[in-house]
Amino acid sequence: MPFDTDVTIPNPAKGRDTYRSHARAWLQANLPSHMRADSLEYRTPTLQECTAWEQAMYKAGLAGMTWPTEYGGYGLSLREHLAVNKEIGSLLMPESVGSVGKELAGPIIMAVSTEEQKAIFLPRILAMQDYWCQGFSEPDAGSDLARLRTKAEQTGEGWRINGQKIWTSGAAKATYCLLLARTGTVADRHKGLVMFAVPMDTPGITVRPIKSIDGKESFAEVFFKDVEVADSSRLGAPDEGWSAAIRVLSIERATNRMYRPWRFEAELRGLIRACKLDPTLAAKLAEPGVQTRIGEILGQIDGLKGMIEASVEHLETGALIGARGSLSKFYWSECHQAFASFAYELLAQVGPQSRPLARRAKAQFTTGYLFARAETIYAGVSEVQLDIIAQRILNLPKDL
């Protein structure tokens, strides 16, 4: 696909909105209509198409904004990251196929790894030469991650890994797994955990895809049987895996996919546009109950935008996001799940006789509705986020 990659990256010091205007202009000029979920020309993009798109975005200065230049980044601030994300959200482009690398593995590698590891892994993540997956959850360790059993034993030259992960998104395409394993027993809980960058082509790894309710096989079970890795695959000190994992989870809850509220707003506007063009749906739009619900959704989206802006301001002072990530994780997932249900119900009567844009909206929101079932589960279930908010933000007593 011919994307414009001969781009001059603007200097954000030249004006507050310079970078955002650059992102808007580039994305609007380059995003093919067949990759826009609200376009009549939309078709599910292939992995190769998504990869080429993200490579071009990186070359245009729309990925790696906050990463240091020595690792391939643009050495800018979270404000530019947010500015770009607002524009990414406003066009319904495919979800990133490299986000685990760019938003989870990359930041933790930067925080805990050796210079040699940073030089090996980081530029390849931005250039989309590697896909990463996150190997944390296990059949008996999800919300209570400290129950994980996957064992890492030290051998003469490195480590031998045995165990099983589950719900590992993108495992089938991944070249590396950000793996959490333990050196001792489950009774050790948070102690003795160790993080690795495991090459997925290492002998002994089996990936068994799991089909989800939407018919996709986007996650998998991953089995590790006597998997031997060099000590250079270890990220951080052998006993500091838990603190690294908690950092990954707080990033995942707070700043990962920052574009969400702008995307939800684009979805809402697209829904209204499609309804207005279809006589039956236009009549529905005139109902007071429907209008009230749309107003509530827009209010929630605005609240979410405020949360993201506040998080960026907070992080820009050098503070850690900590437990506050749970606030936005809880709020965005619950609000979007409710929005997806509303849209699904509104579009229920769309059939072969309906206008093309209404039929496209139905296909788009049916996929969205099914995936939204998972949004209150992945990156930590809602009940756990409420526990964290109660205990670590509000200091409420544990037992009444």
Ligand SMILES: Cc1cc2nc3c(=O)[nH]c(=O)nc-3n(C[C@H](O)[C@H](O)[C@H](O)COP(=O)(O)OP(=O)(O)OC[C@H]3O[C@@H](n4cnc5c(N)ncnc54)[C@H](O)[C@@H]3O)c2cc1C
């Ligand atoms: C689409 C999707 C993608 C995912 N991708 C990944 C991935 O790439 N890598 C990865 O490691 N994991 C991934 N996960 C796994 C995800 O992190 C776990 O599913 C999640 O942490 C919940 O763990 P669990 O499934 O074991 O459920 P459990 O922890 O068993 O929870 C089940 C239910 O029990 C209740 N519950 C649990 N704990 C509490 C509590 N403290 N208080 C009150 N109620 C509670 C809740 O109702 C909860 O919904 C993914 C999950 C999904 C759905």
